Ligand SMILES: Nc1ncnc2c1ncn2[C@@H]1O[C@H](COP(=O)(O)OP(=O)(O)OP(=O)(O)O)[C@@H](O)[C@H]1O
């Protein structure tokens with residue numbers, strides 16, 4: 327059984343007029359120990375509600391969430407407290423105490439649990455080292471950059487040595503460079519401590535950089551989930567393709583329509599290469615073999631989990647048989663191919 331298993335999870339909120347708003351409509355997820363599991367979705371999709379159900383801050387209406395073989399949906403207050411000690415959480419706006427310095431912010435969960443002073447000192451010093459903030463020990467949050475504040479929040483989340491870290495838009499308030507450094511820190515915590523991480527985001531590049539698994543959540547249901555490489559190289563749903571367009575840049579719909587609409591150009595294809603074949607020697611090979619001309623309109627290559635995914639937009643000229651042969655030859659070389667046909671304009675004959 328998966329480390330975190332979620333089945334048929336449902337949650338409805340009532341608004342002030344007591345109208346029902348079904349926010350989670352039957353979520354199924356399996357998160358394994360050691361995963362960095364990314365959950366991506368638009369604003370209002372239900373991401374925060376889902377993550378709040380996982381640490382017991384929100385009680386679902388029905389369904390099961392089991393962590394380490396224990397169903398957590400029916401725990402009493404005391405059991406919930408014990409559960410939350412094993413789960414760290416970080417947020418978009420860091421949630422640090424302004425009146426306390428870095429050391430005291432990190433020490434907070436340990437003071438709460440009445441750890442001996444000496445042990446608190448030792449632990450916090452070690453955590454400061456882990457997140458690279460030893461020199462900021464006595465600083466107050468107002469003097470720190472966003473990235474430094476998030477490092478303090480991460481150290482505080484790790485103080486009680488949790489086995490699970492939940493991140494709700496933890497990098498959304500940070501610039502791209504700081505985002506990368508926080509993501510790299512999370513990735514190294516995952517490797518070095520074996521920490522399981524569940525990370526919510528609306529940015530595909532966050533998933534691309536560190537997540538081995540991804541789920542796309544759309545209006546309270548899981549639209550698609552799987553290994554990051556598999557989902558990125560073969561997305562099934564329109565919403566996933568939309569999110570991926572921020573990573574795999576390409577021609578716009580209008581440009582594609584214009585090219586596809588001009589028969590002089592030949593036929594228009596989108597080729598997706600995975601694996602080591604993501605190069606254009608393949609293109610020259612097939613054009614030699616068959617009597618076709620391939621013109622590359624746009625090409626890009628992105629690395630997902632250290633494996634390349636290539637995207638090429640090409641037009642192919644030649645007679646029908648040669649074009650069909652060219653395409654089936656390319657398909658043999660583990661290439662996914664989609665043809666663009668200009669939408670016919672309707673009206674008069
Ligand atoms: N405590 C609550 N009471 C009533 N409605 C709520 C409550 N919490 C969330 N909602 C509603 O549930 C829906 C989903 O909210 P949620 O915060 O889970 O979305 P999200 O995916 O995290 O969005 P965002 O990306 O903006 O953070 C929204 O329509 C929100 O108004």
Ligand SMILES: [Mg+2]
Nearest residue numbers: 373374375494
């Ligand atoms: Mg949210």
